[in-house]
Amino acid sequence: MEKNGGEDRHVVEIRVRGLVQGVGFRPFVWRLANDKGFHGDVRNDAEGVLIRLSGEPDEIVCFAKLLQSEAPPLARVETVDISPSAAPLAQTGFRIAESRDGRVATGIVPDAATCPECLAETFDPADRRYRYPFTNCTHCGPRLSIVNSIPYDRGRTSMKVFTMCPACRSEYEDPADRRFHAQPNACPECGPRVWLEEGGAELELADPLTHLAKRIAAGDIAAVKGIGGFHLAVDAANAEAVAELRRRKRRPHKPLALMARDLNQIRRYCEVDESEATLLQDKAAPVVLLRSRGETLADGVAPGQEHLGFMLPYTPLHHLLMRALDGPVVLTSGNLSSDPQVTSNEAARTQLAGIADLMLLHDREIVNRLDDSVVRLQFGKPSYLRRARGYAPGSVRLPPSLNRGQTVLAMGGELKAAFCMARNGEAVLSQHIGDLENAPTLQDYFRMMRLYRDIYAFKPEVIAVDPHQDYLSTQEGRRLAREEGLPLVAVQHHHAHLAAVLADNGCEAATENVLGIILDGTGLGTDGTNWGGEFLLGGYRSFDRAGCLAPVRLPGGAAAVREPWRNLCAHLHAAFGPGYGEFLDGVEAGRRLKEKPLSLLDRMMQQGINSPMSSSAGRLFDAVAALLGLCFDRQTFEGQAGALLEAAARRAGRPATAYPMEILAGGGPARLGCDGLWRGLLEDLAAGVDTDQLAANFHASLIEGLRKVATRIAGEQSTGTVALSGGVFQNEVLLSGLARSLQAAGLDVLTHRNVPANDGGLALGQAAVASLR
Structure with a gap:
């Protein structure tokens, strides 16, 4: 207790944990405390934010509640704990104290897209940051991408090499300013700069970004240094430029990400509902997969796909570039296919020189590489296909x-x-x-x-x-x-x-009797075989394999993952035996298979040579895509066959028909057989049913087969909850269709919320x- 104005006032410490550093939390506390008339101080330390103040108990409790309910936009307050202070306050008034080190238990805020206030300044001719590509404040800008350690102070980031000018220093030191202790704070006088290079030489230009826009519009390929790495940019409507980018980057088929100036521009090319618009405009600014309207962009942007991956500008640099262009650009990772995204100027000059015609560089070091996050709406909520920039390293709260x-x-x-x-x-x-x-x-x-x-x-x-x-x-x-x-x-x-x-x-540790349907490419099973189409009954502590897709051979092992035609042979061999070729008479896939070493493949499968058994759902998708001619010889990126099969199913003009998939007789885990599926597909293919309809029928068949097994197991094991996971559930047609089917059967369905x-x-x-x- 301390005496203040004749009244007894409590002196307490308030410990705030969560994502509370680098988000303007201390000036928020300073303003709130001064408004309430408290004495004390606030500081960052390795556990989060520590507040010391004196006041009446009821006032302190109300103050602590406001710390959560009124926190700054980028903050995430996990806990607020109040305890008596061991020492009296030595000052009157309320101040912001210096950070101090200690045991690390706080988090780092993800990088955040440019806030409206900073964007307005960037395009205001009267503002001193007019057209400055690095405008930011405590509500936006780089975080994880520039940090070396915590506490999150300027000297522990890549901004330490830039000495603030008097104007920036004044903002940085003023608790009433939104740039108070904004560690990346800078302006044209004192901060990072951008420039263009061509052929290894810097171009002397007054406005590099406007020049870059002109070159992109003329068909050039540009390397652009962003917030978490380099991108490669071309005009998305220029088919020749997109094709040349693919050739140089060695990325023949994988869809390319796009950036548009604003939401209205995206709506020219894609259907965007309210939830998707919210995702696009989120502070994470992810790539969002959207249904294409079929408007004219280069065919090579996303060959064979029904969706386009769009994002909005998330730094002033990107806003400035996109305002100078008439349409969207391809903005794909700056690397050769399969390599990590380039992050340094030196690496860009060596690794991207054979891809980019010119490079936009800047002198703020990227400490931590961050790829663009990729999200799509599935079953009515966001599904994270790639969790990176804007989301990492945000934590997932575990159940108590x-x-x-x-x-x-x-x-x-x-x-x-x-x-x-x-x-x-x-x-x-x-x-x-x-x-x-x-x-x-x-x-x-x-x-x-x-x-x-x-x-x-x-x-x-x-x-x-x-x-x-x-x-x-x-x-x-x-x-x-x-x-x-x-x-x-x-x-x-x-x-x-x-x-x-x-x-x-958020399921608790006692959760045990859940039925998991796990569909992916492959994973080592407890029996030493390759699993990938599984029904698991259990929870955190243990599980039983209650069912699976009927296993088939993987002829060639890893080669079968790359070459879908091998899986077609394996599934047909499993369904019809060595004479499966007769079922392919008059079918294009049969003609193409005759060009393959089928006799060798058959011997491998019959003798079990380099042909392990696998229950993989991913390989089933590969086999069907090969039969339908969507992806026959080789996949050039993981999941290509499945993605093309989903896109084809979406184009189907009539309701889908499910072919029979039966639960096979025998002991042990329930096995879902595919013989009826293959008969139905082959009969309809021979009858001239179009590819898109057959793709839709396949999805309907698998959904019904999975539902059949799941409801049987749920009934036998008295479980009412089904959990869906695995990479195959990135397929929205499958996920939503199965989830609705299971719910109609009276089962609760769990799908992912925060992680892929x-x-x-x-x-x-x-x-x-x-x-x-």
Whole structure:
């Protein structure tokens, strides 16, 4: 207690935890405290924000509530704790104190799109930041992309090399200004600058961005340094420029992301409902997959697809560029196909010189690479296909019963790699890193893990890995466990998917009798075979394999993942035996198969040579896409066959017909057979039914077959909840159709909320399982 004006007033400490640094939280507290007449101070430290003040108990409680209800736009307040202060206040009034170090337990805010106030300044001729590409404040701008460590202060970011001019310093030091302690604060006088290079030489230009826009409009390919890495930009309506970009980038078919000036421009090319418009305009500014209207953009932007991936400008640099152009641009990652996105000027000059005709560079270092996030609406809510810029490293709040679990470092999978650090009821999932089979991506994975562990001072008590010994993430996890003397927990791949969707929905540790339908490409099963079309009954602690797609051979092993025609042969061989060729008479796929080494493939399958058994749902999609001629010889990107099959199903002109898929007789887990599916497809193909309708019929067949198995298991095991996960559920036709079908059967359906259904969310499930072991 202290005496103040003749009254006894309590002196307390208020600890605020969550994403509360670098978001204008301290000036918000300063203004609020002064409005209420409190004495005290507020500071950043490694746990979050610490407030000391004196006041009446009721006033303090009301103040603490306002800290949550009135927090700044980018803040996320997790907890507010009040405790008596051990020391009296030494001053009157309320001030903002210097940050101090300590045990790290706070988070870093994701990078945020330009706020309306900064955008208005950028285009105001009377403002000193007119046309400045790096305008930002505490409500927007770079965060994770520029930070080296916390507490989040300027000296710990890549802005430390830029000394603020008097005007910027005045803003930075004024608690009443929205740029108070905005660490990237800068202006044309003192901050980063942009310039254009061509042929390794800087171009002398008064307005590099206007010149760049003219060159893009003329058909040139430009490398553009953004907030989390380089992009490659071309006119999206210029078919020749798009084709040349694909040739130089070595990316023949994978859809290319697009950027438009504003929402109205996107609506010229795509259908955009209210929820999609909200996603596009979110502070994360992700790429959003939208249904195309068929308006004229280059055919090579997204060949064979019904959706286009659009984003809006999210930095002043992008706004300035797009205002100078008449239409959308392709804005795809600046790299050669499969390599990580380039982040440094030096790397761009060497690695992108053979792709880009000219380069827009700047001198603010990108500390942490961030790919663009990709989102689509599925089953009426956002579904994260790639979680990176704008979302990472935002944490996922774990259910309370997992708070008492162990501190876990989960290594994730091999593809779409992301790792997870879980402690104290929070799971911090890294941004999407990529496929670890690529050596530069693997090195980036190692570097990001070291950085995250340093930033968060994270010391795990257990390491969680996938049991597949060949996964490079697993090998790294085993190495860390040996070196640090930590226990290692191997979490079966599809069990991790089930646990991920449970944790994503806040399910408690006692949740056990859930039926998970997990559909993906492949994962090592407990029996040593390749799983991928699974019905798992269980929860975090354990599971039973209650059913699966009937396994078939993978002729050629890894080659079958790349070459869909192999899976067509395998499925037809399983359905009809070695004489399956007679069922293909008069079918185009049959003619094309005659050009393949079928006799060798048949011997491999009959003798089990390099032809492991697999229940993979992904390979079933590959086989059907090959039969229909959508993707026959080779996939040039993961999931290509499935994406083309979904797009074709959306184009179907009539309601779909489901072919019979039967639950096979025999003991053990229920097996969903595909013989009836293949007969129906082949008969209708021979009868001249068009490809799009056959694709729709396939989806309807699989939905009905999965529903049939799920309702049988649910009835036998007395469970009322079904959880859907795995990369195949990125298919909106399948996910929404199955979810509605299961709900109509009286079952509750869980789908992902905050992390991807694909392997990008795998580490969350690994962490949840390992924390309870």
